[in-house]
Amino acid sequence: MSTLRPFATPVFTLLASFLLLASSSASGQTEMHSHPASVGLTKAIAVLMPTKGSAVRGTVTFESVEHGIRVRADIYGLTPGRHGFHIHEYGDCSSDDGSSAGGHFNPGGMSHGAPGVEERHAGDMGNIEADKDGHATLDYVDHVMTFTGDRSILGHAVIVHEKEDDLKTQPTGNAGARVACGVIGIAKAK
Numbered sequence: 694m695s696t697l698r699p700f701a702t703p704v705f706t707l708l709a710s711f712l713l714l715a716s717s718s719a720s721g722q723t724e725m726h727s728h729p730a731s732v733g734l735t736k737a738i739a740v741l742m743p744t745k746g747s748a749v750r751g752t753v754t755f756e757s758v759e760h761g762i763r764v765r766a767d768i769y770g771l772t773p774g775r776h777g778f779h780i781h782e783y784g785d786c787s788s789d790d791g792s793s794a795g796g797h798f799n800p801g802g803m804s805h806g807a808p809g810v811e812e813r814h815a816g817d818m819g820n821i822e823a824d825k826d827g828h829a830t831l832d833y834v835d836h837v838m839t840f841t842g843d844r845s846i847l848g849h850a851v852i853v854h855e856k857e858d859d860l861k862t863q864p865t866g867n868a869g870a871r872v873a874c875g876v877i878g879i880a881k882a883k
Contacts, residue, residue: 734757735840736755736880736881736882736883737847739755739876740752741875744871744874747770747872749769750768751768751873752766752767753766753767753877761834761836762835763832763834763835764831765832767830768873769827770873771828771829773826775821775823776821776829776855776856776857777858777868778831778854779797780798780818780877781797786875790871794849794852799864801843801844805860805864818835819858819860847877847879850874850877851873851876854868854870854871855868
């Protein structure tokens with residue numbers, strides 16, 4: 694029996710910790726879906742890298758402002774015209790075609806739509822428009838996405854698509870292949 698004692702104490706401690714965590718979560722004392730580092734977070738960034746066969750690169754910053762999250766994008770290497778621009782459900786850009794990022798980030802189970810409407814995915818950011826040199830910028834305040842809770846964008850991926858998002862076709866806007874992917878991470882606030 695003495696050979697089991699050193700093992701039994703750590704197992705009991707681990708089990709007790711798990712039960713305490715589960716009971717505090719059930720009573721609402723612990724918010725399990727918020728990342729501890731997101732408390733007081735004011736800025737995040739996604740560095741976009743090209744998918745296979747693409748040359749699209751850039752950055753997207755997210756900054757907490759009074760009425761939402763300010764989204765600023767600076768992207769190069771696009772074909773001229775409009776391109777779908779979304780946050781996807783997984784922070785995984787490991788596949789050659791960006792498919793590892795999954796579908797659109799949609800914690801509320803909403804229909805796909807434009808960024809300025811009530812009924813939309815939390816990850817719907819509409820389109821970006823590239824000039825004749827393939828450069829696109831975007832600057833707007835999003836009122837749906839957050840840095841905490843169920844609509845937290847941290848750890849999800851930003852995807853740029855090859856075609857324009859028509860803002861109505863379900864569930865993706867018919868925006869075509871993924872030409873760039875970047876995971877949203879915590880950025881140093883200035």
